[in-house]
Amino acid sequence: MEQELPIFESVFSVDCVIFGFEEGVLKVLLIERNEPPFKDWWALPGYLVEPNEGIDEAAQRILFKFTGLKDIFLEQLYTFGDVDRHPQGRLITIAYYAMMRLNGKKDLKPSSAFVKKAFWCPVSDVPQLAFDHTQIFEKSLQKIRRKISYSPIAFELLPEKFTLTQLQNLYEAILNKKLDKRNFRKKMLNYGILKELNEKQQGVSYRAAAYYKFDRRKYNKLFQKELSFMKEDDAGH
Amino acid sequence: MEQELPIFESVFSVDCVIFGFEEGVLKVLLIERNEPPFKDWWALPGYLVEPNEGIDEAAQRILFKFTGLKDIFLEQLYTFGDVDRHPQGRLITIAYYAMMRLNGKKDLKPSSAFVKKAFWCPVSDVPQLAFDHTQIFEKSLQKIRRKISYSPIAFELLPEKFTLTQLQNLYEAILNKKLDKRNFRKKMLNYGILKELNEKQQGVSYRAAAYYKFDRRKYNKLFQKELSFMKEDDAGH
DNA sequence: TCAAAAGTGTTTTACCTACACCCATGA
DNA sequence: TCATGGGTGTAGGTAAAACACTTTTGA
CATH class of the missing domain: 1.10.10.10 (Winged helix-like DNA-binding domain superfamily/Winged helix DNA-binding domain)
Structure with missing residues (x-):
């Protein structure tokens, strides 16, 4: 019986909002896109999740490919799915966020052709981003603000x-x-x-x-x- | 250029965790499934989102079809996407939750053939549910516990x-x-x-x-x- | 000796906790 | 008159907020 049921295949993406702290300034990790749509725009690192991949693992993998960063503790933030958020059709995205220590590991090495470069941008200077990434970024900011108010997670951002x-x-x-x-x-x-x-x-x-x-x-x-x-x-x- | 890009179509579902309070007991709204997989199992009301439908609206629509409830203030909780959470393939689900007033509106009228009945179940008596719905239910419970500790939203559950x-x-x-x-x-x-x-x-x-x-x-x-x-x-x- | 940031205490106020008895009502 | 839940106050402890001066260091 159950064998006759249709087979689903979800297509969706993850986006990562990574915060860092450097020279007294709170920064967020952005990439410059190398592919359409939004070629040459700044965006959050993110991409499609593979069919046989857990969402959390996908976030890890994509972040690594796009920035060279590994073993970051990512937490799910929210899922964005406005019908028109992506020019190529209905594509929902699951946003993750993390705070990370920037001592030494400043060298961001994207290994994906989709990315021209990855860099740290002061949160106060973030321009209009690709897709709905500005919205995602702002929701993350609110989240970490609320979070450090009830839990001293700020250490994650500081050197030892x-x-x-x-x-x-x-x-x-x-x-x-x-x-x-x-x-x-x-x-x-x-x-x-x-x-x-x-x-x-x-x-x-x-x-x-x-x-x-x-x-x-x-x-x-x-x-x-x-x-x-x-x-x-x-x-x- | 952009016209030549592939067109995405996300397939995914929403599930709703609705809390009510009746006779001094906290209850959650469940349905009895009428279709495979998990036919005859109890589950959270939830279904596939239409391609041209916002996620929030989908949650409203599906909740109405499955229970007859309308205009409930639903908030997004979390997205669940374990690779094996659904027997028909990779299907992620976006969970929503709400608290609602039960004065009078006790009559639940599903208008979907997928649902045998909808009913209120005391949270302390919730059995094993279909799919990963037990996990979703438990995460919602934690959420409302935390939430009433910093914001007096409990009124939503009481009569005028x-x-x-x-x-x-x-x-x-x-x-x-x-x-x-x-x-x-x-x-x-x-x-x-x-x-x-x-x-x-x-x-x-x-x-x-x-x-x-x-x-x-x-x-x-x-x-x-x-x-x-x-x-x-x-x-x- | 100056500039620049480190380091240090007290008072007031608000809030949380613990705790026990009398009151009003219908049966 | 009894059983049942409604309604009330105080004292002690803890945490937050406001607030200003001295110390150390290298230039």
């Missing part, structure tokens, strides 16, 4: 060692507002997920700042607890 | 007039834990989004409770402010 001022600058860049230095430090240190290193900045012409390191062990413990607080089974059963 | 105890019961049903009565009332009344009516319960064999009404005007004002607090432009520029 960082100063509290760098951390604050990052928060300010994402939230696009000034924060109070004393309150910020108090709060961050209170979480107990930062480990102060015996190391200070070198060669700065002002008082050298202490370096801190993110304590992933404690972070996981804390975050697990906070999550389970929201979950069922606190009282029931 | 309700007592504070009914409201508390709803919170307890969603969060699956007991809440303190005094603290709960204090907090809810402090929001200033409840209007006490000059009306009490009738014919109960205990002290009659006051009825309250949700003040959407004030809710919007408050919620707008809270949202804009998160958004850019508080300090910058």
Whole structure:
């Protein structure tokens, strides 16, 4: 019986919004397209998903092909499917986002003919993008803003060692507002997920700042607890 | 040039997770399937999206056909696309969720031959569902749990007039834990989004409770402010 | 000695939590 | 008069917000 049913084949794409932080500026990873439609336009890295490929894996694969980046923790954001979003017909796209550390790995090496180049663009300078990518980009920005407000994921964007001022600058860049230095430090240190290193900045012409390191062990413990607080089974059963 | 490009046609489905609250119990809207695959199984209402149909509209249309419900505020939840989630091939599905008021509109009238019946099932009694619908259902539950913790959307589920105890019961049903009565009332009344009516319960064999009404005007004002607090432009520029 | 950023505490306010008794009603 | 749920207040703790000066460093 079931053998006689029609066989479906979904055609759809994924697009990736990758955020980075460099020189105190929040940036997003864009590509310059090398193929029509929207040839020569800037766009988010994204492409069609293969028939036998999971969506998450597809996002990983395409991101690697288009930028050379590997093993990025991508999270699904939203699916965009306006009927006219793509000039070649009805093509829906599943958007993913990620935050990544830019220490060293600045060299973006696309290995796809579809891409002329890949580069980091300050989020405040993002021009009109191909397709509905501007919309996708903006939704991601909102997402990470909300997210850092309830979970200290900002560390993902910083180098291993960082100063509290760098951390604050990052928060300010994402939230696009000034924060109070004393309150910020108090709060961050209170979480107990930062480990102060015996190391200070070198060669700065002002008082050298202490370096801190993110304590992933404690972070996981804390975050697990906070999550389970929201979950069922606190009282029931 | 662009005319020569291939034409895409996405094939994909939507599934709807609709929550309701009745007799102090949180329920989810299920259907009994009348067609293979998974004939006679219980499932979430969902079906294929038409080529020229927006995704949100498709969700509305399919929900109506499968249940008779109209004008429900559906929000996109997540897209599920495991390669083997559907026996007829690679078919991804976009899940939507909604909370709805059940006063009166209990009569579910499917107008599709794909559906044997539609009915409300207590969330604690949901059995194994067709496809990956159990997974989808569970993700929706998590979502509304998180959501009522930061935004008092629970009103959507209650009748126009309700007592504070009914409201508390709803919170307890969603969060699956007991809440303190005094603290709960204090907090809810402090929001200033409840209007006490000059009306009490009738014919109960205990002290009659006051009825309250949700003040959407004030809710919007408050919620707008809270949202804009998160958004850019508080300090910058 | 200057410029520039690092680093540091206190007070006030709002909110969350825990907790126990009297009140109104119909049966 | 009893059973049932409605309704109320206070005290202690914790977290957020506002706010300004001293310290260190290299140039």
